[in-house]
Amino acid sequence: MEVILREDVEKLGARGEVVKVAAGYARNFLLPQRLAVAATESNKKIVDQERQAWLKREAKAQNESEDLSKLLDAQTVTITQRAGENDQLFGSVTAKDLADALEAQGFTIDRRKILLEEPIRSLGDFTVPVRLHRAVTANLKVHVARED
Structure with a gap:
């Protein structure tokens, strides 16, 4: 048929x-x-x-996704977490945490579009891809800092 x-x-x-x-x-x-x-x-x-x-x-x-991609490429998200002596986090930073942090900065991004292969478990700087459209992917800079 x-x-x-x-x-x-x-x-x-x-x-x-x-x-x-x-x-x-x-x-x-x-x-x-x-x-x-x-x-x-x-x-x-x-x-x-x-x-x-x-x-x-x-x-x-x-076109809208490409414009948003340019804005996200320029953004740095800072997330503070409690950490141990060896810069290991107590817990982890997940895609939901990143989506909430972006929401606080005025971006509404669905957590399923944040392509975090596995949760971030240590302090430092990371680059996380965000799929905004089938053909558009932005690179979000994430800084995980120690909570005082």
Whole structure:
């Protein structure tokens, strides 16, 4: 069965592509989840219009993300934590802590967009990537200091 994808589907295709899938996969998953529509001429026109609108929104979101990226690259977030003698933290600094610190500085960033591989467990300066958009990643400078 041929369907037109309305969203990007991993390991299948991108939005707007016409793909051939098993009838059961289309009927039981793609169509009910509104991830695809049947490949008819009228649906092709509708999906093409949706794709054009999506491309405009995507370009606007990418431009906004690039502007925010420039601001975040210039920012340094300072987080104070209690630490032991060997500069080891009592606890750790997580993506949620970084999101809260950014919120205090006036940036609203979802913690899931902060790509911290593992929590920070020592004092010092770190660079943490923040994925603002599919194509835009900012590097946030984090300074973890000892709490007095």
